[in-house]
Amino acid sequence: MSSRQWTIAVLPGDGIGPEVIRAATAVLQDCAGEYGFQVNLVEFPFGGVAIDKCGKPLPRETLDGCLKADAVLLGAVGGPKWDSQPLDRRPEAGLLGLRQALGVYANVRPIQLRTALRGLSPLRLNAETEIDFEIIRELVGDIYFGAHTTEGEGDNERASDLASYSVPEIERITRFAFARARRRARRVTSVDKANVLATSRLWRRTVTRMAEGASDLAVKHLYVDNASMQIILRPDQFDVLLTSNLFGDILSDEAAALAGSIGMIPSWSAGDGPPLVEPIHGTAPQLVGKDMANPCGAILCVSLLLREQFHLREAAEAIERGVDAVLADGMRTADIAEVGTRTVGGSQFAAEVQMQMRQAFRQRRTERAQPA
Numbered sequence: 001m002s003s004r005q006w007t008i009a010v011l012p013g014d015g016i017g018p019e020v021i022r023a024a025t026a027v028l029q030d031c032a033g034e035y036g037f038q039v040n041l042v043e044f045p046f047g048g049v050a051i052d053k054c055g056k057p058l059p060r061e062t063l064d065g066c067l068k069a070d071a072v073l074l075g076a077v078g079g080p081k082w083d084s085q086p087l088d089r090r091p092e093a094g095l096l097g098l099r100q101a102l103g104v105y106a107n108v109r110p111i112q113l114r115t116a117l118r119g120l121s122p123l124r125l126n127a128e129t130e131i132d133f134e135i136i137r138e139l140v141g142d143i144y145f146g147a148h149t150t151e152g153e154g155d156n157e158r159a160s161d162l163a164s165y166s167v168p169e170i171e172r173i174t175r176f177a178f179a180r181a182r183r184r185a186r187r188v189t190s191v192d193k194a195n196v197l198a199t200s201r202l203w204r205r206t207v208t209r210m211a212e213g214a215s216d217l218a219v220k221h222l223y224v225d226n227a228s229m230q231i232i233l234r235p236d237q238f239d240v241l242l243t244s245n246l247f248g249d250i251l252s253d254e255a256a257a258l259a260g261s262i263g264m265i266p267s268w269s270a271g272d273g274p275p276l277v278e279p280i281h282g283t284a285p286q287l288v289g290k291d292m293a294n295p296c297g298a299i300l301c302v303s304l305l306l307r308e309q310f311h312l313r314e315a316a317e318a319i320e321r322g323v324d325a326v327l328a329d330g331m332r333t334a335d336i337a338e339v340g341t342r343t344v345g346g347s348q349f350a351a352e353v354q355m356q357m358r359q360a361f362r363q364r365r366t367e368r369a370q371p372a
Helices: 019-037 049-055 060-067 091-102 115-120 167-182 198-212 226-235 243-258 296-308 315-328 347-371
Strands: 005-013 036-045 070-076 106-112 132-136 148-151 158-162 187-192 218-223 240-243 268-270
Touching: 005 019, 005 060, 005 347, 019 036, 019 070, 019 268, 019 296, 019 315, 019 347, 036 106, 049 091, 060 091, 060 240, 070 091, 070 296, 106 243, 115 315, 132 167, 132 243, 167 187, 167 226, 167 240, 187 198, 187 226, 187 243, 198 218, 218 226, 226 243, 240 243, 268 296, 296 347, 315 347
Parallel strands: 005 036, 005 070, 132 240, 187 218, 187 240
Antiparallel strands: 106 132, 106 268, 148 158
16 A cells, blocks of 8 residues: 555444444545545444354454454444353454454553533543543453353352463553653553552563663552542543553543543554554444434544554544534533533534534635745
């Protein structure tokens, strides 16, 4: 591919996934037209819909398409319909398999309270308090990828899940987090449970050793239970949180509440192969077909993709300004509605974001056409 033409594997997935992905790809196409790049969007079945169509959550065709793409855009997977499936055949197993196959070991979840949504934060915030940090979650290790066993029956039934990490795995995600911190305020908080877990003791020793060679960074450690409390008490103390897979999964959902809604949070997963971007919300089966899903997380995934993978900062900022302009106008989906705002469907919200962007594009073209 040329530097201005990319193939995106699109996995709408289950539940509200197809709805929010439609909004995201429309915004992406608008940016392509304005900033002079091309995207080839290729859709593949994934998750529960793939189980229904192909008998497995991650069909070979889907995996091959993702591996050949320049990036993967995912909606959401899972739902009650497939809850009775064995663990290795549930939609979520397809997601774990995809992450492993792509080699995306580092997940970035930006937690940012946008100005127009400050009233939705469950915290009593001072006027000067800002919530703007990143959770860097190790994505292809820990208990999710260990052996899961169940044995016995009735009262004798017993289950276990194996959590494991190696030094190279911890070093790799730590280097990634340190690099992110150097682009921000140079503060890293490593989260573990080193007072109880062997994996966490190895995690802390490894991060501590690497911090000795990173004198330009301020690195500290918190137990996960304290970290979960500190996110509520003083979220502005954080810049980059470095976490294992399990702890990052839990803490990022907690932190999403600070931003007003889990529907506002995008994520970007990076590693050895094509990156994967996805909103962190679930499939929300109760919202399917009601046009109530918040498309912001998926739309902001596009801005993450353009900035982080394709280095198109101006295009990424245009998307973010479009979202902020709609929020500032008092237009909201149901999950972020408050007194004095106007509740609209997800499709209308997305259309308003596109309208704001197109107005900005026209202004941009007018300014560029004027003589210096």
